[in-house]
Amino acid sequence: MELQLGIDDYAFRQKGVSEPIVWNSAEVVNGHILLVGKSGTGKTYTLRKLIHSGLKTGGGRVRFHIMDVHGDIEVAGASSVIFSEGTDYGLNPLKINPDRNFGGIRKRVQSFLSTLNRTQSRALGPKQEAVLRNIILDLYAANGFYPDKPESWHLDDGINRRYPKKFPNIEDAYRFSYAKLKQMYIGADTKTVKHLEDVNRKTSLLQRKLKKSHNSLDADADKLEQEIKNASEAAIESFGDYITHIQTGQELDSLIKYDSLDVLKSTVDRLENMKATGIFKNRLPPFENHNPIWRYDLCALSEEEKRMFVEFSLQELFAQAIQRGPVDDIHDVIILDEAHLFFKDDENNILNTLAKEARKFGVALVCASQSPTHFSDDFIANVATKIILGIDQMFWDSSARKMRIDVKMLNYIVPQKTIAAQINNKSSNKVAFKQIYVAE
Structure with missing residues (x-):
């Protein structure tokens, strides 16, 4: 896949020669791109340009996933789906990756809990986290999924059932926990x-x-x-x-496992609130399978809902890529606008995971933001291509230090005319930023 960025600005101004600057997925260290620019510098235009260029040269195998947080990255021909409380489709964060090395129930549960703590305004307390972990584990077991039996992690596990096996979802978790709450009220309560x-x-x-x-x-x-x-x-x-009042024979175990009525009730409330967001549903989003551009319109969601949606969506995309196995070129490009909203300097943050591990599975990450200062040094170091469209002057000094770019070059950038880019190819160890003329 190739992306036409523009022409060498120095060669064009000094020599009158048009030397194309081309990004080639076969030559770069990885397919990740950090695109930074303040409002009005052409981020949306540049993203559209990258998409169209990638479609022409991707050999028909590349799919673009646009996480559109403001609903303004409209691309001609894209399959667009809006997510809101009122839609009857969404995500299932309890879907299990059956890979024995990268997946499994314990990893899914831990990732689910960690994601909630990173994306919600109030993190789970230690007791709530323990109770929610037990709820999810018991829910999996009730649906035929067991932590110590990898063969059970598949939907098709070879066992004949009256009803087809399915992954539980947030609605199921709420109902299951509410049933446990009622059992504790009428059975072994804390009195x-x-x-x-x-x-x-x-x-x-x-x-x-x-x-x-x-x-x-x-x-x-x-x-x-x-x-x-x-x-x-x-x-x-x-x-x-x-x-x-013993009914199930599990009342004492439940009393110990679920701590107390108060803790269980607060956990049930959390699950009810998650269910109420409307983004967690079993029905898949109605994207067109043949369409290479999937646009996720998230403008109707709150900031917290956007964070949860993006985290869980990218986790699922990465899990699918892992199941596909290692590949030589890019198959999925994730475009994330306002990426700083979803970044945390935490090794379990999905953006950090993708930057470090997604390359070999054919996933490229394109993060757009207003300044590189929102991201950690490790994240920036793991992104092979940095493109600067124009940064506000208040961020020049800090951006120059973080990106290893001369402040003078930031001064030479003219929004929508010239940009600065650093493309780390496999053939070179040290690469400087280059001034690129992009005006058409």
């Missing part, structure tokens, strides 16, 4: 445990008093003994109610 703790606490207090008084009872001790008797009777009554 029984609290009565038992009350008996133990008061008995311990009585023993301390007896030690101090050399085993001679006083009025306080007599009163405490009566309180212990009352607490014991309440505990016995509660245990009787618990035994009477």
Whole structure:
């Protein structure tokens, strides 16, 4: 795949010679591109240009995935799908990658929890995280997926069933957790445990008093003994109610596993809120399979919903690429506008993962943002191509240090006429930024 960036500005101005600057996927270290420019410098235009150039030279095998956060990257002929609360299609973040090395249930659960903590305004507390982990693991088991049985990670696992096997989704997780909540209310609720703790606490207090008084009872001790008797009777009554209401045989395990009614209720509320966003559905988005450009219109989503959507979407795209296996050239190009909204300096952040590992699986990442200062040094180092369309002056010094570019070159950039680009090819170890004339 080739991308026509423009012509060498120095050769054109000094010699009158048009020397094309071409980005070639077979020559670059990896297909990742960081495109930076303030508003009005032509980011959207440049992205469209890259897409059309890539389609012409991609040999019909490349698909472009446009994560359009503002709904303004319209590309002629693209298959566009809008995502909102009202649509009946979406994502399933609980879909399992059956690859024994890169996938599995434990990795899916951990990735799911980590993504929630990175993308939501309130991270899960330790108890909530443990409860949600147990809910998802139990839900998988209820649907025939087991952490220690890799053969069960496939939908087609060779077992005949009355109903086809399917991956659970957020709706299923909510219903499952709500059912657990009801079981705890009518079965082994925390009242029984609290009565038992009350008996133990008061008995311990009585023993301390007896030690101090050399085993001679006083009025306080007599009163405490009566309180212990009352607490014991309440505990016995509660245990009787618990035994009477045993229905599944799992009530005690659930009480231990799901911590308490309060923690389970707060976790159920989290799942209900996720369900209410409308982006987590079992039905796949209605993209045209034959169309090489898929545009994900996310403008109707809130900032938090956009972060969740992009994280889970890119995780699924990467999982599909891993299942495809190593390839020699690019098959999927992910275009992410306002990429800084989705970046965190965390090794588990999907942008970091793609920058480091996606190349060999045929995935290229194109990140557009207003400044390179939003990204970590490691991320920038893992992106082979950097294109600067024009940065606000307040970011010049910090951008020059981070991108290893002379500040003077930033001054020479004229929006929509000249840009600066660094293309790291396999044939060269050290590459300087080059001034490129792009005006047509």
